[in-house]
Amino acid sequence: MNGEVTPFVLPGPPLARNTLAGWDAYRRTRKSFAPAPVLDRDAWQALSRRRRQIHDLHRAATHANLPVLSTPMSRAVGKLLTSRIETNALKQQPTTRAGVMVTGGGYQGKTESVCEIIATFEDRWRELLGHVNSEALAGTRDLHAPVAYVQTPVTAKPKSLCKAILSFYDAPFHVKLDLPELIRLVADCLHDHGTKVLILDDITRLRMHRADDQDTLDLIRAFMSMHVTLVLVGVNIQASGLLREGLRDAATGQWTLASASARRVNGLEATQTERRFDLVELGPFRYGSSADIAAWVRHLTGIENALCLLDARPGMLSTGTMPEYLYERTGGVVGLLERLIEDGCREAMDCGQEHLTEALLDTIAIDLDGSPARDVGAGEVPPVPSRKRAVAKRGRNTVDSLAEEIPRTSPINYRQRREAVLNWELPANTWHDLLKRTSMPRAQRDIAADDGKRLSCSIYIWAQVTKGEQRFAPCPPGARSDPGRHYLTRGSSAGYTALKRTLDTHAKHLSAGIDASRDTVVGPGGYTHSY
Structure with a gap:
């Protein structure tokens, strides 16, 4: 974008808000800083050498005085x-x-x-x-x-x-x-x-x-x-x-x-x-839900709109995997984010790259040691997340994959699911097949093979399919009084964990079959699904 270079006056000494004169000056001038105009590389090259130096100084001051954004x-x-x-x-x-x-x-x-x-x-x-x-x-x-x-x-x-x-x-x-x-x-x-x-x-x-x-x-x-x-x-x-x-x-x-x-x-x-x-x-940003991610991305968009890098592109901070990367680097703490972006912009200007990337920011350490006027003992200096990625990229948390996923996601018809498994129970032959697929020891599989355990697992799968509570499951005849119906909730060994994973997989396939069909009712004889 083209623009004209505006006069730039170096800021005076920092205001001391803990005096009457200093507070009044802060109140009157807190919004008076004029950021540098945004120039593209061609417009910057067209300036004289001295004007480029002044403009670069103005840009550095802009990045050091980013506006206080509402969160x-x-x-x-x-x-x-x-x-x-x-x-x-x-x-x-x-x-x-x-x-x-x-x-x-x-x-x-x-x-x-x-x-x-x-x-x-x-x-x-x-x-x-x-x-x-x-x-x-x-x-x-x-x-x-x-x-x-x-x-x-x-x-x-x-x-x-x-x-x-x-x-x-x-x-x-x-x-x-x-x-x-x-x-x-x-x-x-x-x-x-x-x-x-x-x-x-x-x-x-x-x-x-x-x-x-x-x-x-x-x-x-x-x-x-x-x-x-x-x-x-x-x-x-x-x-x-x-x-x-x-x-x-x-x-x-x-x-x-x-x-x-x-x-x-x-x-x-x-x-x-x-x-x-x-x-x-006043806590940090969160990153656990789509609403949390959207708030974080809006904040990053506000910051990128205030930057004055020559080769900055729209979405430089707010698209792709950058939002997740910045969250991992800062933990959602606005002060750490400001420090990282400020130092990153300085490095981008010094090396001539003139835009921010994950590779460039990986070279920036957030160093809070020796922070002036902060009492470490009072918790005023927070721990800084490591530059090493805490976890591998999670596609489900990136903004792009989230945006791609939302239009394709259809609401689940849980009423249809409940009606489909109204009188359902796990067929005996399917139950034995599931036991064979688990990594349970042979002795545990033999114990689990009785009918009471099968009915208990029928209740468990019903709850996974309908997202209802197990106590509301329409139990098959005899299941509610069977001593084996608490089988899964009382087991704690690795074998029980393996069986739960197998049952969860079966419940997902069963749910997918019901969601893909219409007017499907699974009767007492069971709903069979091929794997």
């Missing part, structure tokens, strides 16, 4: 989080606001998803209020900060957490202030800035095996009485100990943290009020 998991988080924040922001009563916990594995995009969702809320909230804090004191309208973003300190203590919040607002405080004084300063900052949402990221850095961690958790409870929505973000919150004192309400799905009335928080009076949290998980 089924992030949409579920967004729906809950937006509803909770907006409801709490509109409350007029001085009641405790329910909080939200967002959990998931490392590199799942929790922080970026939460920040995008809450920045969108702030945009709407500021527009609603005319970009001013209607409750601010005279002369302080420019200090409106509906959202505060704070990273939990690695060695979190009540005082250090309060200082981190005050540092977000750039509020002055004396280093020798005691905890109650720091808490009062935090409460004043939240109120004076009209803050509606307080985000505490990396909350699972609280190990919950130190006394300071327990005191910090009690402090978090106290924050919820300051009329803000508390949003806690962390890795595997359920296993971190944060909920060890919590109870899950089966009716609402919320977690309740009981009151801390039995103790004081380092001089702070313990609250008597229960604190409620919604817990939502």
